[in-house]
Amino acid sequence: MIPNKKKTVAFKTLGCRLNQYETDALVTDFSEAGYDLVDTNSSPDVVIVNTCTVTNQSDQKSRTVISQAARKTKNAVVVVTGCMANNFKEKLESQENITFVVENSRKSSILALVDAHFSGEILHPDKLPQDVFRYEPVRKSLHTRSAVKIQDGCDNFCTFCIIPMVRGRAVSRPVADVLESVRKTIGNGFKEIVITGVNIGRYQDGESRFEDLLAKILEVPGDFRVRISSLEPDGFGDDFVQLFANPKLMPHLHLCLQSGSEKTLLRMRRMYNVEQFRKTINRFRAVYSDFNFTTDIIVGFPGETDDEFQQTLDAVNEFKFSHIHTFKYSVRKGTRAERLENHIHEKVKNARSLLVRELSVGNKMNYFKSFIGQTENVLIEKITQGIANGYGQHYIPVRFKVSGEMKNTVHSVTLTEIRGTDEEMYLFGEISN
Amino acid sequence: MSLMKPDMKMDESFYKIEEIRHLTGETFSLKLPKARFAFQAGQHISLGIVGGNQSREYSIYSGVNDDHLEVLIKEVEQGYFTPRLRKLRPGNMVEVHGPFGKFGMEPEHAATGKFVFIASGTGIAPFRSIVHTFPEIDYQLIHGVRYSKEAYDRNEYASDRYTLCTSRDKNGDYHGRLTGYLKSCNFAPDTQFDLCGNSEMIFDALEILKRKGFDRDQIHCEVYF
Ligand SMILES: Cc1cc2nc3c(=O)[nH]c(=O)nc-3n(C[C@H](O)[C@H](O)[C@H](O)COP(=O)(O)OP(=O)(O)OC[C@H]3O[C@@H](n4cnc5c(N)ncnc54)[C@H](O)[C@@H]3O)c2cc1C
Numbered sequence: 001m002i003p004n005k006k007k008t009v010a011f012k013t014l015g016c017r018l019n020q021y022e023t024d025a026l027v028t029d030f031s032e033a034g035y036d037l038v039d040t041n042s043s044p045d046v047v048i049v050n051t052c053t054v055t056n057q058s059d060q061k062s063r064t065v066i067s068q069a070a071r072k073t074k075n076a077v078v079v080v081t082g083c084m085a086n087n088f089k090e091k092l093e094s095q096e097n098i099t100f101v102v103e104n105s106r107k108s109s110i111l112a113l114v115d116a117h118f119s120g121e122i123l124h125p126d127k128l129p130q131d132v133f134r135y136e137p138v139r140k141s142l143h144t145r146s147a148v149k150i151q152d153g154c155d156n157f158c159t160f161c162i163i164p165m166v167r168g169r170a171v172s173r174p175v176a177d178v179l180e181s182v183r184k185t186i187g188n189g190f191k192e193i194v195i196t197g198v199n200i201g202r203y204q205d206g207e208s209r210f211e212d213l214l215a216k217i218l219e220v221p222g223d224f225r226v227r228i229s230s231l232e233p234d235g236f237g238d239d240f241v242q243l244f245a246n247p248k249l250m251p252h253l254h255l256c257l258q259s260g261s262e263k264t265l266l267r268m269r270r271m272y273n274v275e276q277f278r279k280t281i282n283r284f285r286a287v288y289s290d291f292n293f294t295t296d297i298i299v300g301f302p303g304e305t306d307d308e309f310q311q312t313l314d315a316v317n318e319f320k321f322s323h324i325h326t327f328k329y330s331v332r333k334g335t336r337a338e339r340l341e342n343h344i345h346e347k348v349k350n351a352r353s354l355l356v357r358e359l360s361v362g363n364k365m366n367y368f369k370s371f372i373g374q375t376e377n378v379l380i381e382k383i384t385q386g387i388a389n390g391y392g393q394h395y396i397p398v399r400f401k402v403s404g405e406m407k408n409t410v411h412s413v414t415l416t417e418i419r420g421t422d423e424e425m426y427l428f429g430e431i432s433n
Numbered sequence: 434m435s436l437m438k439p440d441m442k443m444d445e446s447f448y449k450i451e452e453i454r455h456l457t458g459e460t461f462s463l464k465l466p467k468a469r470f471a472f473q474a475g476q477h478i479s480l481g482i483v484g485g486n487q488s489r490e491y492s493i494y495s496g497v498n499d500d501h502l503e504v505l506i507k508e509v510e511q512g513y514f515t516p517r518l519r520k521l522r523p524g525n526m527v528e529v530h531g532p533f534g535k536f537g538m539e540p541e542h543a544a545t546g547k548f549v550f551i552a553s554g555t556g557i558a559p560f561r562s563i564v565h566t567f568p569e570i571d572y573q574l575i576h577g578v579r580y581s582k583e584a585y586d587r588n589e590y591a592s593d594r595y596t597l598c599t600s601r602d603k604n605g606d607y608h609g610r611l612t613g614y615l616k617s618c619n620f621a622p623d624t625q626f627d628l629c630g631n632s633e634m635i636f637d638a639l640e641i642l643k644r645k646g647f648d649r650d651q652i653h654c655e656v657y658f
């Protein structure tokens with residue numbers, strides 16, 4: 001008898017940290033079921049493309065990745081999932097190079113679908129159970145840190161955002177499930193977990209709000225550190241600030257400002273204003289003076305006047321974000337902003353984007369400078385030619401010389417100089433433990 | 434005629450239009466069966482036309498315990514969705530998802546707070562839901578419209594709680610924009626403000642309230658466009 005050859009699976013992931021997490025959980029599922037993880041060039045039996053649809057560029061990227069993956073893997077089962085599978089389901093289903101299109105809510109059951117396919121069963125993806133939290137704790141990951149998903153969906157309906165349409169309403173994972181997932185993830189050897197969801201500040205399980213959940217996560221015994229993925233800047237109080245006194249919780253937040261203009265924020269239907277944002281930042285910096293804030297900024301939102309844009313520059317100057325994801329506004333079909341008047345010319349958007357970037361690089365440089373001579377605890381993510389790469393507790397990129405295999409270990413590093421430029425800027429240091 | 438295809442299965446989110454109330458030449462309300470979900474007064478739903486591929490958000494116009502789920506809609510001439518909604522008739526099906534949003538009134542707050550509701554046009558919708566749900570609530574409602582005929586269901590609010598500001602005729606309680614009226618008002622320091630409607634009005638009203646010394650945390654906004 002010819003022994004059954006082990007089946008192989010390849011993954012391609014686009015978009016946000018939540019998608020990365022969901023891929024990691026699928027990697028765990030497939031490898032525990034005996035599949036070998038390979039890349040798309042190695043003729044896998046199954047290729048899973050986890051798509052993103054948040055901007056038109058992400059649609060385009062997702063489309064390219066799907067057709068490349070399908071072309072390279074002619075006989076493979078091609079599964080397309082993620083937000084694009086929700087937004088363009090029928091169109092994708094009609095594509096011959098795709099075997100299955102699986103919506104986000106059914107993504108966690110892809111293994112069952114693929115197994116059924118190989119055993120000759122005919123199972124339609126729409127028959128898979130819907131559960132956005134069914135994912136197993138990550139055991140095998142494509143990364144050093146592992147995310148833990150606590151929440152999905154969002155019903156803020158910011159006017160530029162497609163997510164409420166593709167991820168559905170805000171739902172929270174029960175506290176006990178989250179804690180179990182944290183325990184198992186740490187048990188699986190991860191030193192850092194990232195609390196993830198679509199709009200995690202909206203977490204609510206019974207009486208437990210986001211900060212209550214976070215307090216409980218920090219109480220889980222073990223040697224690990226906790227990061228928070230991006231957060232909407234509304235609705236948290238002093239208790240949240242106090243939690244950062246716990247050395248397990250890393251002193252960094254990615255708080256999405258989007259604009260420094262009240263008028264623009266209203267047109268975006270954001271749920272906070274600049275004054276509330278300022279209060280939040282000041283509250284943190286009053287307690288932790290070197291706290292790291294990073295943010296997202298959208299430039300060229302419909303109707304954004306020169307004055308309104310100037311207010312954004314003023315805010316960037318004032319809040320001194322160490323890093324800014326700058327997005328030039330691009331029309332997202334099906335969103336309310338698509339229908340707003342006074343869309344901004346591409347040239348103006350380019351110029352505004354450049355100005356934000358310039359300010360952002362200056363802010364980054366100043367922030368990094370303040371760390372020279374300081375010590376950061378760096379979790380090594382990869383080592384290339386004897387140089388370790390990782391992030392310190394403030395989420396600043398650090399590199400230093402090492403000898404031997406030390407990946408996934410934390411080291412105290414004294415920071416000596418800034419190297420690299422612009423987006424590639426990092427701190428170089430020497431191991432001090 | 435129903436827009437549902439014969440083979441389409443009846444879905445929890447499908448509602449049959451029971452009645453259409455024409456409030457002005459452009460504004461009407463759709464009365465649907467009682468909501469099949471629990472909601473907080475002030476929240477909104479997303480509404481689609483069965484068989485169509487677009488949806489829009491609408492504040493719930495009815496109270497939590499009312500027999501009907503109702504929405505108030507103004508037809509926007511250049512709009513995509515409202516001219517289509519306008520063509521619907523009783524018996525047609527719409528698709529409702531929700532409830533959504535944080536602009537909801539908690540019963541404990543309704544019982545103890547002092548509120549000023551500020552609305553432009555159809556932005557009055559969440560406040561009618563709140564007043565229907567909590568008839569005892571302590572509120573003042575300032576409603577800004579162009580013409581006095583747009584004082585939707587005015588008779589449902591106590592006359593000493595409702596102020597109509599009309600910018601294009603003189604039949605309101607105040608002639609001019611609601612922001613002009615707001616400037617002349619005095620409010621107790623512990624007042625909670627809820628603002629709903631277009632973003633220009635909300636921005637101007639916010640500035641006025643800030644200048645009057647109110648904290649941004651006392652002010653809640655629901656932006657329609
Ligand atoms: C949370 C939320 C709740 C809403 N609740 C209501 C409601 O209770 N009743 C309601 O009529 N609309 C409400 N809207 C607006 C509604 O969702 C639609 O935008 C509106 O019905 C017009 O749809 P449309 O496709 O015809 O035009 P769109 O293409 O959506 O809008 C075209 C333009 O019409 C104008 N416009 C939009 N809505 C209105 C309006 N209500 N009055 C005057 N001008 C408008 C704006 O300039 C907009 O850019 C709400 C919006 C949001 C975000």
Ligand code: SF4
Binds near residue numbers: 155161162
């Ligand atoms: S808060 Fe706004 S930007 Fe963030 S997911 Fe929700 S709708 Fe999108």
